[in-house]
Amino acid sequence: METSAPTARESALGFTEGVRCGWLTSDLIAWCEEHLVRTERLLLSHPGPLQRVCEHEVGVVTLQPSSPEARAKARRTTNSAVPRILEGSRHRVLQALRTAIDTDQVAFVHAALLASTVVRIKRADGLAAWRVRLTEDIALSDQVLALFALDALEHPSDYANELAVCDACGAVSLSPARLGSRHGCTRHPFGSCDTPRSRSGTPPHGLIVPGSIDESLT
Ligand SMILES: [Zn+2]
Structure with a gap:
């Protein structure tokens, strides 16, 4: 992996x-x-770029087909399918992260380990490390959850204390400087309380950082 590779x-x-x-x-x-x-x-099991993505309950979409006929057909299906795949994936990822916040259990990490989308390896220097291992046939949401799972294995306290998913806009945050609730974000410090419609119908719970409220409401 390149040294400048994204975490x-x-x-x-x-x-x-x-x-x-x-x-x-x-x-x-x-x-x-x-x-x-x-x-x-x-x-990839083939040379060249990624050719398809899939998602639970949505299906498979071909991104970069090889023949002109397949390309023409793919353009039609891609236009409608990709937004559904993207939103379906994000929805499933947010659900898993919200469950982790609500239950204090990182079930998505156990699922990734069970599915071997995150594995333990021995690095060249002899030290053990976690590694994400994916194929094109793994659903996009599971691919993203594997990335979160590896991060959670390397930084468990961040997921126990800092992980926040905003009920108002869906923003995900792992920032130590998070303000308000673990169901909010910097724009909506108290999540669903900042919008007319509440996700659960009850006030969000979580930490409120003293002295940070005025600043976070701007
Ligand atoms: Zn928000």
Whole structure:
């Protein structure tokens, strides 16, 4: 892996925040190439670029077909399928992260280990390390959750104390400088309380940092 390769956290947050801000097919292809293929987290069974992505309950979409006929057909299906795959993946990832916050259990980490999308390896220097190991046939949400899982294995306290998913906008944060609730973000410090519709109908719970409220409401 290149020394300048993005960390698992950078790659995972790049996906959740990118999709939240309205990714197009080209953004997905670029992210897969930079964060999965080039980093050798995803090993292709064929030469050339990533050809397809899949998602639970959505299906498979061909990104870069080889023949002109397949390309023409793929353009039609890609236009409608990729946004559904992106939103479906992000929704499933946010659900897993919210469950971790609500239950204090990182079930998505256990799932990644069970599925061997995160594995223990021995590095060249003899030290043990975690590694993300993916293929094209693994659902996009599971690929992203593997990145979060590796990050959680390397930084467990961040996931026990700092992980936040905003109920208002879906922003994911692992920042130690997080303000307000673990169901909020810097723009919506108290998550669903900042919007007319609450996710659960009850006030969000979590830490409130004394002295930070005024600043976070700006
Ligand atoms: Zn928010």
